[in-house]
Amino acid sequence: MVNQILTIKNLTKIYGDxxxxxxxxxxxxxxxxxxxxxxxxxxxxxxxxxxxxxxxxNGGQIWLDNEEITREDVNEDKVRQHIGMVxxxxxxxxxxxxxxxxxxGLVKVKKMDKxxxxxxxxxxxxxxxxxxxxxxxxxxxxxxxxxxxAIARALAMDPRIMLFDEPTSALDPELIGEVxxxxxxxxxxxxxxxxxxxxxxxxxxxxxxxxFMEKGSIVEQGSPDDLFNRPKFQRTxxxxxxxxxxxxxxxxxx
Amino acid sequence: MDxxxxxxxxxxxxxxxxxxxxxxxxxxxxxxxxxxxIYVYGGKIAARLMxxxxxxxxxxxxxVLLFILYFIMSGNINLSPFWAGSISLxxxxxxxxxxxxxxxxxxxxxxxxxxxxxIGMSRxxxxxxxxxxxTLRLAIPPWSNEAAIVIKDSSLVYALGVPEILRRxxxxxxxxxxxxxxxxxxxxxxxxxxxxxxxxxxxxxxxxRIPANP
Numbered sequence: 001m002v003n004q005i006l007t008i009k010n011l012t013k014i015y016g017d018x019x020x021x022x023x024x025x026x027x028x029x030x031x032x033x034x035x036x037x038x039x040x041x042x043x044x045x046x047x048x049x050x051x052x053x054x055x056x057x058n059g060g061q062i063w064l065d066n067e068e069i070t071r072e073d074v075n076e077d078k079v080r081q082h083i084g085m086v087x088x089x090x091x092x093x094x095x096x097x098x099x100x101x102x103x104x105g106l107v108k109v110k111k112m113d114k115x116x117x118x119x120x121x122x123x124x125x126x127x128x129x130x131x132x133x134x135x136x137x138x139x140x141x142x143x144x145x146x147x148x149x150a151i152a153r154a155l156a157m158d159p160r161i162m163l164f165d166e167p168t169s170a171l172d173p174e175l176i177g178e179v180x181x182x183x184x185x186x187x188x189x190x191x192x193x194x195x196x197x198x199x200x201x202x203x204x205x206x207x208x209x210x211x212f213m214e215k216g217s218i219v220e221q222g223s224p225d226d227l228f229n230r231p232k233f234q235r236t237x238x239x240x241x242x243x244x245x246x247x248x249x250x251x252x253x254x
Numbered sequence: 255m256d257x258x259x260x261x262x263x264x265x266x267x268x269x270x271x272x273x274x275x276x277x278x279x280x281x282x283x284x285x286x287x288x289x290x291x292i293y294v295y296g297g298k299i300a301a302r303l304m305x306x307x308x309x310x311x312x313x314x315x316x317x318v319l320l321f322i323l324y325f326i327m328s329g330n331i332n333l334s335p336f337w338a339g340s341i342s343l344x345x346x347x348x349x350x351x352x353x354x355x356x357x358x359x360x361x362x363x364x365x366x367x368x369x370x371x372x373i374g375m376s377r378x379x380x381x382x383x384x385x386x387x388x389t390l391r392l393a394i395p396p397w398s399n400e401a402a403i404v405i406k407d408s409s410l411v412y413a414l415g416v417p418e419i420l421r422r423x424x425x426x427x428x429x430x431x432x433x434x435x436x437x438x439x440x441x442x443x444x445x446x447x448x449x450x451x452x453x454x455x456x457x458x459x460x461x462x463r464i465p466a467n468p
Contacts, residue, residue, distance in 0.1 A: 054368060081374030091369035095387050095464050105373035108383060139466025150369075157373055 011060035084154030144175030281344035286351025311349030
């Protein structure tokens with residue numbers, strides 16, 4: 001019996017007259033890696049932000065571990081402790097070393113004692129291959145390293161689910177691989193993940209399910225094999241063709 | 255009167271000048287910090303109130319405000335001119351320091367707050383552990399400018415009769431008929447104080463700089 005970690009029903013987000021997305025339904029099982037793809041401006045990032053309550057949806061409900069987190073009286077800070085988030089532009093705390101970036105949440109949010117927190121932070125850095133950079137500041141790290149520290153920071157909180165918002169879009173091409181590698185290992189280790197990305201190679205290889213969003217709604221979803229080889233809709237086919245063409249060319253140039 | 259006694263008389267006001275500064279500057283910092291946080295994070299009404307406070311305080315000459323605040327205070331509580339003057343200057347400075355800190359808060363990227371919330375911190379924790387440490391670093395250069403202004407403005411309490419540097423220069427100039435010497439001595443002492451303060455703050459800025467690759 002698989003355990004459903006995240007359930008989204010009829011989620012709607014509107015800015016002014018602008019409907020970002022409407023009536024989104026999505027279910028994520030424990031251990032699954034869901035990859036959300038689609039043209040930019042279709043509300044993929046906003047959807048992730050709604051899931052960890054950084055943005056308030058206008059309608060619909062979200063459940064995390066069978067507990068509704070869109071209730072009015074929910075403790076948002078508590079909810080966010082259980083949801084890890086990785087951002088496009090890393091957003092490391094720029095005045096803290098890599099180690100302190102990972103450690104801070106453990107000490108201040110989880111109230112761990114300093115020695116235990118330091119040990120755990122170090123282990124998390126080891127997990128993303130950066131224990132030798134523990135005492136470097138973000139400004140002294142490459143983009144790929146910064147993003148790996150950001151992943152370690154999120155993982156340190158022992159989240160139930162990890163959200164990735166275009167984690168490689170701000171990286172130079174040669175740095176993308178190291179971040180995807182960390183994410184691949186995480187997925188293999190059984191972490192539940194929702195990933196917004198344009199990396200079709202990653203989607204194809206790692207995703208349990210690919211969700212194609214366009215113009216604020218989910219067009220179709222299915223296994224990578226189904227979506228890439230037997231898409232139901234012309235729109236899906238066109239998007240995949242376009243993006244594979246674009247990124248395929250890049251890959252050949254490498 | 256020989257020269258060394260002349261200078262010594264004026265220089266002995268330095269303790270008052272320093273005293274006024276060391277009360278006014280930190281109290282202005284604490285108030286300014288609290289007001290800046292309320293301004294930025296306190297919602298629309300609080301921001302409006304802080305803006306009014308800032309506009310009024312910065313729109314009136316400090317000497318006029320000093321008299322107003324002094325007479326409010328000495329009318330209600332029994333405070334010596336030294337304390338009343340120092341606290342008044344602190345209140346005046348708080349408006350300027352609020353603007354300095356507000357500017358620094360706004361130049362910390364908004365993403366830092368979002369990242370802090372994303373690991374489960376409350377807004378207060380995010381402000382305290384993430385936003386403020388970066389803010390205060392950014393605020394040091396403009397703040398050292400304000401520190402110089404407060405040192406110099408401490409001379410305004412001469413008008414309340416506090417025997418600080420300027421007051422003493424004025425007294426000795428009147429009794430010896432040597433205004434040039436008296437005021438030049440005062441000027442040099444103020445200048446030395448400002449120079450030392452700026453040097454110290456420059457060092458502080460350097461030692462707190464966050465390491466980064468060029």
